[in-house]
Amino acid sequence: MQPYLFPYLGYFQLISAVDVFVVSDDLQYISKGWINRNRILINGQAQYIQFPLKRDDHLKPINERMLADDFPDRMRRLLKTISQAYARAPCFEAAFPIIEKIATYPDSNLARYAENSLRELCDYLHIGTPLLQSSSLRIDPLLDGEARVIETVKRLDGSVYINAIGGTSLYHFDVFERSGLVLKFLRMNDIRYRQFRNEFVPSLSIIDVMMFNDMARIREMLSGFSLNGRPELGSLDLAPALPFLSTLSNNGDNSYGYDDF
Numbered sequence: 001m002q003p004y005l006f007p008y009l010g011y012f013q014l015i016s017a018v019d020v021f022v023v024s025d026d027l028q029y030i031s032k033g034w035i036n037r038n039r040i041l042i043n044g045q046a047q048y049i050q051f052p053l054k055r056d057d058h059l060k061p062i063n064e065r066m067l068a069d070d071f072p073d074r075m076r077r078l079l080k081t082i083s084q085a086y087a088r089a090p091c092f093e094a095a096f097p098i099i100e101k102i103a104t105y106p107d108s109n110l111a112r113y114a115e116n117s118l119r120e121l122c123d124y125l126h127i128g129t130p131l132l133q134s135s136s137l138r139i140d141p142l143l144d145g146e147a148r149v150i151e152t153v154k155r156l157d158g159s160v161y162i163n164a165i166g167g168t169s170l171y172h173f174d175v176f177e178r179s180g181l182v183l184k185f186l187r188m189n190d191i192r193y194r195q196f197r198n199e200f201v202p203s204l205s206i207i208d209v210m211m212f213n214d215m216a217r218i219r220e221m222l223s224g225f226s227l228n229g230r231p232e233l234g235s236l237d238l239a240p241a242l243p244f245l246s247t248l249s250n251n252g253d254n255s256y257g258y259d260d261f
Helices: 009-017 071-086 092-103 110-124 145-155 165-169 173-178 206-212 215-222
Strands: 018-023 037-042 045-050 131-133 160-164 182-188 225-228 244-246
Touching (some): 009 110, 009 160, 009 182, 009 206, 018 110, 037 206, 045 071, 071 092, 092 110, 092 206, 110 131, 145 160, 145 173
Parallel strands (some): 018 131, 018 244, 160 182
Antiparallel strands (some): 037 045, 182 225
């Protein structure tokens, strides 16, 4: 999976569900995707937050993109925005310090900055899944899509690949089965919680989840999904939440977009 900054709950459900999570730091950066932006709740409405990058060649991979020169100043303003938006949230005192620690991490490389944020958040959420960098696996750069995913799973001696439900148009059961692998898709349950007195706004950053829910409730949420396998006789195989391997190919799109859940 591309290393998103403060992604939403489904991303962490995926990390929590698998044996190994591969952070795809060497995939092409996707402009206007979720790698360096997300959404939080401001005055009852979903608003984008942005982690600014230096202008660069759009074909460069994530691990060659850099944060903007004025990033520290802009990050201080963003932290102020987050603080003002959630100051009265029930779990603000527990959540804000970890968000502040992540935001002020002193590395301007986008991939390393984002990976650190994932590691810090997994630690906070008590998720112990190992995170590997895809660049360390040295997968043939000519491999793309399903071929790249299959090679990654095999390189790590995996037998099952799990992707978000939005990947059903990109990955095919037959292709994986011919390679001796099982393909499954994670579908997040309809999880809701109180956001002040507003009507619930779904699919926001994990920041929102952390602000309104204590750790016991978040741990419950992390298991709130189904694993859908190959449809049999017109129905879906809803497997229990077992540990699996997860990666994401370089499709050049937002196949793990929040609207897919």
